[in-house]
Amino acid sequence: MVRAKIDMYHLNLFSIRKNLIIRLGYRSWRKRCLIRLSAVISRLYTFGIIGFIVFNASGRNLYAHPHVFIVQRIEIVFDDQGLSGFKMRWGFDEMFSSMITGDYDRNQNGRLESTEVQTIKEKAFNYLSNYNYFTFIKIDGKPFAVKYIKDFAAILENNKLIYEFFVPCHVAAIRQFKKIIIATYDPSYYTAIFFAKKRPASLSLSEPYDVRSTTRQDKTTSTYYGMVHPWALFLEFRLKQ
């Protein structure tokens, strides 16, 4: 039955086409088809172009502009009260690393001595205090501004520059879960920060506590004109029951 219907349908289509060809002549029919096709292509093209202009001109889409790339690892450090803070480890891309070491590894021995580290801290790190050291913390939904850091170190590993520093953030542990979000991003988007694929976060001195942590995009935060949800570490901890 169905097969018969399909055959009838094909037959109808075929007969319509055949009639057209007979009535208008094959050449004329072909010409019309070509005109129609070119009209369709031209419309699609116009919409494509207009769409592209809108896409660009509205300024909300293709504005990806990082020049520096960081792969980070976060060590979550606890003490006897609860959370003590976060030890950040930023691994820079080779090109930025060479720019910094070209200027500050004075003796060019491929190692950074303490005086050189101090210079790097002064000239290529301290300005990040203007940006909360790219570290934006929320404790139970309330923002916690990172005003200072401790124990800055700059290391060269396999031609890559590493920054290590400690972000103090004291949160006492209680019986209920405390929820902390640590989003790391450069608000000017000159720098793109990713979590390392392997071991993006680790725990230190966390035995007295129940700890849950995961890394994912922080959908509650938008940066760069609302186009980017930064990646964040979601941490929950409480006293062991």
Next chain:
Amino acid sequence: MKKYLSLFILLLPALSLGQGVWAQNPFMSKNPQKQIKQAPVLPNKFLYKIVIWQQQLKQKMSELIREVRTTGNIKPLMFLMMLSFTYGAIHAAGPGHGKFVAMSYFLSRKASIIGGLLFGTFIAFFHGLSGAVGVLGLRYIIQKSVSETLGTVTTVTQIVSFGLITLLGLSILLKNGYTLCFKRTSNPDTKNLKESTKRFLPWAVAVGLVPCPAVVMVMLFCLSMDALTLGLLLAAFISLGMAATISFVVIAVVMGRGFSLRAFSKKRAEIAESILGIVSGIIVTVLGSLFLITAIG
């Protein structure tokens, strides 16, 4: 309806006033960039992807540059040039690079596709060239720390560039205002290649004057390995890649403008052209002044 839609589309760039960004290196910059807070809009997955592509391309480029330099093997050179071109093309899809100013400029006048291609190429060429010249000048002539001094150089070039853009915006505004009020004839068609080049060159210089940080980093990386020629070669290919993207955007505007104005009768199209020119002039002037104020402040 079609006419209003066309005009609306042509005026869309005005909606994104103030969204162009010329970010400075936050690691070296004493003055924090002023943040413009906006309500969150839909995040863009494509945006995230092109950031990841840039990271991967940059990583691969570093590895290949090191390989070429340490082994003396020139086999990866062709691949390296292709990577540099791709990196330039993807990188120029980001903010800055004069796309917005170029679009506004081409909205204000009739132009040929070759004109658009030339303009995009000139902008990318000057943007890349200023990066390469900046690095070489600082390293070999002034002999100063590039990472420290480049911030100052960028600020100075930004002030000059934005000042010129503001002046050029004013010139578009006045010219089209005069045409609308007194002349009622459309802008001359810039199909003559020599004419186009003469007209576009000051714009391209003004827009491309600010050194490209991507070129700067590649140059510095190559210089750290005493590979000046390789650095210049890669800078050229990055610039070519940027030229492809900027030209593509500009050509799209040239063609889109043509298609949209066809919806009007000849007389109305002339008036629409002048209005478009005035709006473009205002956009460029306002943008130029905003950026200038930010750069000076």
